Amino acid sequence: MSILVVAEHDNKNLKGATLNTLNAATQIGDEIHLLVAGHETNNVVEESQSLNGVTKIINVDNELYKNSLAEEVEKLVISIAADYSYILAPATTFGKNLMPRIAAKMDTQQISDIISVESSDTFKRPIYAGSCIATVKSSDEKKVITVRSTAFDAVEKTNSNIPVDTLSAIDACGVSEFVSEELAESDRPELTAAEIVISGGRGMQSGENFHLLDSIADKLGAAVGASRAAVDAGFVPNDYQVGQTGKIVAPDLYIAVGISGAIQHLAGMKDSKVIVAINKDEDAPIFQVADYGLVADLFNALPELDSKL
Amino acid sequence: MKILVPIKRVVDYNVKVRPLADNSDVDLNNVKMSVNPFCEIALEEAVRIKESGKATEVIAITVGKTESQEQLRTALALGADRAILVESDTLLEPLALAKTLAKVVNEENPDLIILGKQAIDGDNNQTGQMLASLLDLPQATNASELIIEDGSVAVTREIDGGLQTLKLSVPAIVTTDLRLNEPRYASLPNIMKAKKKELKVISLNDLGVDSSPRTEILKVELPEARAAGVMVETVDELVDKLKNEAKVIS
Numbered sequence: 001m002s003i004l005v006v007a008e009h010d011n012k013n014l015k016g017a018t019l020n021t022l023n024a025a026t027q028i029g030d031e032i033h034l035l036v037a038g039h040e041t042n043n044v045v046e047e048s049q050s051l052n053g054v055t056k057i058i059n060v061d062n063e064l065y066k067n068s069l070a071e072e073v074e075k076l077v078i079s080i081a082a083d084y085s086y087i088l089a090p091a092t093t094f095g096k097n098l099m100p101r102i103a104a105k106m107d108t109q110q111i112s113d114i115i116s117v118e119s120s121d122t123f124k125r126p127i128y129a130g131s132c133i134a135t136v137k138s139s140d141e142k143k144v145i146t147v148r149s150t151a152f153d154a155v156e157k158t159n160s161n162i163p164v165d166t167l168s169a170i171d172a173c174g175v176s177e178f179v180s181e182e183l184a185e186s187d188r189p190e191l192t193a194a195e196i197v198i199s200g201g202r203g204m205q206s207g208e209n210f211h212l213l214d215s216i217a218d219k220l221g222a223a224v225g226a227s228r229a230a231v232d233a234g235f236v237p238n239d240y241q242v243g244q245t246g247k248i249v250a251p252d253l254y255i256a257v258g259i260s261g262a263i264q265h266l267a268g269m270k271d272s273k274v275i276v277a278i279n280k281d282e283d284a285p286i287f288q289v290a291d292y293g294l295v296a297d298l299f300n301a302l303p304e305l306d307s308k309l
Numbered sequence: 310m311k312i313l314v315p316i317k318r319v320v321d322y323n324v325k326v327r328p329l330a331d332n333s334d335v336d337l338n339n340v341k342m343s344v345n346p347f348c349e350i351a352l353e354e355a356v357r358i359k360e361s362g363k364a365t366e367v368i369a370i371t372v373g374k375t376e377s378q379e380q381l382r383t384a385l386a387l388g389a390d391r392a393i394l395v396e397s398d399t400l401l402e403p404l405a406l407a408k409t410l411a412k413v414v415n416e417e418n419p420d421l422i423i424l425g426k427q428a429i430d431g432d433n434n435q436t437g438q439m440l441a442s443l444l445d446l447p448q449a450t451n452a453s454e455l456i457i458e459d460g461s462v463a464v465t466r467e468i469d470g471g472l473q474t475l476k477l478s479v480p481a482i483v484t485t486d487l488r489l490n491e492p493r494y495a496s497l498p499n500i501m502k503a504k505k506k507e508l509k510v511i512s513l514n515d516l517g518v519d520s521s522p523r524t525e526i527l528k529v530e531l532p533e534a535r536a537a538g539v540m541v542e543t544v545d546e547l548v549d550k551l552k553n554e555a556k557v558i559s
Contacts, residue, residue, distance in 0.1 A: 067473075069475075070438065070441075070448055070450075071441075071447055071448070074442060092469050093450075093451060093466075093467070093468045093469045094468075094469070096434045096438075096450065097438065097448075097450045097451075098438075099438075100403070100434070100435035100436075100437075100438035100439045100442065101438050101439070101441060101442035101448070102442075103404065103435070103439065103442075104404060104407060104438070104439035104440075104442035104443050105442050105443075107404070108404070108523070109402050109403070109404045109522075109523035109524055110403070110404075110433070110435055110439075111524070112432070112433045112434060112435060113432065113434075122527065126432065126532070127335070127430065127431055127432055127529070128320070128326040128335065128429070128430060128432070129429060129432065130532060131325060131326045131327070131531075131532075132326060132327070132328055132335055132529050132530065132531060132532070133529070133530050133531070133532050134526050134528070134529050135526070135527040135528040135529075135530075136524050136525070136526055136527070137524060137525045137526075137527050138523060138524050139523055139524065139525065140523050140524075173445075173447075175445075175446070175447035175477065175478050175481075176447040176448070176449070176475050176476065176477045176478070177475065177476045177477075178473075178474075178475060179463065179474040179475060179476050180473070180474045181468075181471065181472070181473045181474070182471050182472040182473075182474075183470040183471040183472075184470060184471045190470075192469070196557070196558070220558060228487070231487075231488075232487070232488075237471075238453070238467050238486075238487075238488055239467070239469070239470065239471050244429075244432070245486070245487055247469065252557050253551070253555070253557040253558065263325065270532075270535065273557070274551070274555045274557050275535075275538070276547065276551070287538070287540070289535050289538075290538045291535075291536075291538040291539070291555065292538055292539060292540075292541055292547055292550055292551070292555075293538060293539070293540045293541065294540070294541050294542075294543075294544070294547050295540065296544070301544055304544040305544050305547070305548070308544060308545065308548050309548065309558070
């Protein structure tokens with residue numbers, strides 16, 4: 001029962017979701033190979049050699065894989081897929097983009113976004129924006145799975161010198177071409193990795209007012225997020241979005257400010273350990289999931305909170 | 310340029326879905342059904358490309374039961390030129406759906422296929438990528454901008470850290486994210502006109518697709534409810550609770 005985990009990384013460091021995915025893999029079996037496909041990946045390989053649970057690293061270092069184009073990585077994974085019973089990747093935009101291509105080539109019905117491993121062929125996953133949890137049994141001989149990172153702890157990095165197999169790149173498909181990338185730069189932690197997240201909703205009224213959150217975030221070492229309503233209103237860019245169609249987060253503390261709490265937003269944050277809601281509407285559904293609720297005008301409450309931290 | 314837009318009939322966005330009493334599946338009795346919101350965005354994009362003069366035909370297609378004709382009529386009212394229903398008694402899994410769509414693509418030979426990134430029922434986010442894989446076509450998922458160029462399309466994608474732009478040779482497959490466009494509403498005259506547009510029905514059996522399910526739903530249940538919280542009266546009380554009770558800030 002060999003398992004292949006496709007690592008997500010930026011050619012410098014592993015992305016945290018890879019570590020959560022490895023944890024899910026350890027619950028399925030114990031022969032776990034990590035594929036690191038990219039360009040100038042020395043650092044990533046070195047970091048991977050310390051990961052608990054990994055028995056072998058497969059490194060393919062070639063410019064062809066620099067930008068993780070789905071067509072090229074699919075072809076690479078398919079070239080080694082015969083050796084594996086399971087292929088896993090994180091359910092991030094990276095894994096969501098890539099894995100269905102692999103599953104279709106293998107004639108396998110992928111299981112997306114698992115939140116628990118019940119047995120070798122049975123998994124739980126959220127459906128209808130997390131309104132329900134389905135327990136799904138797969139009858140496919142080989143399984144292709146994406147893993148919701150917030151549902152599994154990260155594996156630790158106390159291993160050393162895991163063996164590395166180096167493979168050559170295979171012929172390019174050459175049908176898609178990377179043009180450019182515009183990555184948000186911030187000194188704050190990434191939303192999905194932050195221990196504290198403070199998010200604003202439509203109640204923030206404008207993008208400018210998000211500075212009220214920024215200042216608190218800086219004091220707490222928090223990431224700043226937003227509801228879909230705030231993104232749709234143009235207050236902040238889409239990479240702030242927490243929710244079913246944005247990022248799924250589960251920090252130690254989530255502070256929702258001026259967010260009503262639509263099911264689509266709750267789907268992205270309700271696994272947070274402690275939830276605080278600040279909203280002037282006492283009937284807002286967000287209060288139903290909050291551990292601490294404060295009915296207040298955010299334009300009074302935020303400056304006060306800022307001054308008391 | 311010919312554009313194919315696969316759409317899906319799903320439970321309306323505003324319906325709160327619950328499990329059946331015996332937990333065998335979700336309860337879909339007497340709930341409102343609609344076009345999946347991401348599919349509406351896909352259709353809107355296709356219609357806008359046609360309106361800009363860069364496409365000649367927009368075809369909407371769905372795979373589903375007879376009732377799915379309602380959603381195809383909506384698509385026709387929103388600007389699709391014709392529609393195809395591949396009739397199936399059961400709801401297909403994404404892999405079988407992609408295989409079915411691949412058969413139709415091979416008949417219709419569209420230059421561009423635009424789909425929603427996911428349907429809001431199963432939340433699988435698979436069909437577009439699977440279709441691309443089966444047809445060995447390039448893909449751009451989670452599109453927030455789509456520019457038609459000569460022999461290619463430039464697509465800006467929403468990825469976890471920001472935006473990425475790819476250039477794909479055509480034919481190509483694009484899946485839509487929320488900010489690609491804001492879909493229009495169907496006007497009454499267009500709803501009337503849609504009734505006269507072509508809606509072809511073909512049987513899934515005639516396409517020779519293996520649609521047997523590969524997964525079985527053993528149980529559908531509500532997620533674990535969070536324990537009830539407390540309301541605080543002041544910011545001071547909130548800070549105190551976070552420091553001394555929850556111990557999440559210092």
